[in-house]
């Protein structure tokens with residue numbers, strides 16, 4: 001593990017001394033029953049935002065009822081059950097107890113590669129999600145990075161406030177509900193967002209409490225990403241380095257999510273249903289559960305498997321694979337039990353000024369398989385995704401040639 005020998009910075013000294021003090025309470029509108037005539041949603045959102053304490057601040061203040069802007073009306077929750085995802089396979093029978101595929105990467109070098117490629121193809125095409133085991137990242141690193149992300153969120157609110165931001169260009173920021181002002185309902189989730197590459201992040205920009213573990217995990221998850229993109233390239237019938245040459249592993253961001261125990265979990269969501277705006281996501285979740293994918297008209301649990309990592313196809317890879325791979329809706333249920341921790345690694349060139357255009361890969365197109373999407377730059381794609389927020393629609397629709 002990396003050890004940085006240097007003098008403690010002012011910010012770190014502040015973190016250390018403040019971590020001994022008590023978290024500050026944040027105010028909350030804890031009455032659902034507020035008079036609709038006088039309820040000022042924007043003011044409440046702003047008050048929450050300006051607390052810079054996220055949903056953990058609300059949980060710590062001991063609220064028994066959720067502020068109104070977290071509430072999802074029952075018809076909204078019901079509608080969720082009948083949504084049609086960006087790639088919901090049409091006309092197929094309901095799954096009889098679908099289990100998210102678990103793929104063993106342990107024998108790639110020992111003749112197991114063709115079987116792994118076949119399984120990756122099947123999972124990416126049919127389900128859009130799979131779990132990997134024997135992936136090469138030691139359990140101590142998985143446990144370590146989850147604990148480190150949790151430790152950041154458990155710092156005193158005053159310390160975390162130093163990182164709180166909604167600025168697009170910030171490489172390291174603590175935020176709650178990136179789409180707070182755009183979305184219909186807020187989510188019961190806080191996030192530490194860190195852009196780790198392509199320009200190497202100066203480790204000193206990371207909070208001290210999670211710095212070494214985030215750097216170590218970043219290095220290891222990038223190596224796993226390379227293996228996965230090679231398998232995915234082969235699954236498309238391309239040379240193993242095809243997706244690597246398209247810069248799919250050039251940049252990645254780590255998102256340390258924190259879902260505190262929720263006082264009224266049935267009335268809100270941990271994460272609203274969405275598909276990911278990247279090439280690929282590798283997700284590390286703890287043992288609490290709550291992640292679900294939308295598959296053949298129903299929500300299916302992605303159960304925590306000790307030592308496994310969850311992999312899902314992002315919107316950009318669905319676009320590049322011309323719909324061979326599926327980027328599917330997923331969501332996280334809020335829970336009485338918590339906190340739930342997860343660390344998502346988004347392979348994306350977020351914030352990197354690349355002008356490269358991404359469209360369906362030419363080598364897999366034919367007269368029978370014409371391009372289904374227009375080309376887009378990553379900047380255009382992300383700007384569109386962020387402006388839309390997690391509104392329950394797919395950003396891919398916007399780039400589809402035949403609507």
Ligand SMILES: O=C(O)CCC(=O)C(=O)O
Pocket residue numbers: 255257271276283285291330332341342344
């Ligand atoms: O926390 C999780 O399990 C899922 C997070 C997620 O979907 C995301 O970061 O896009």
Ligand SMILES: [Fe+2]
Pocket residue numbers: 274275276330
């Ligand atoms: Fe996601």
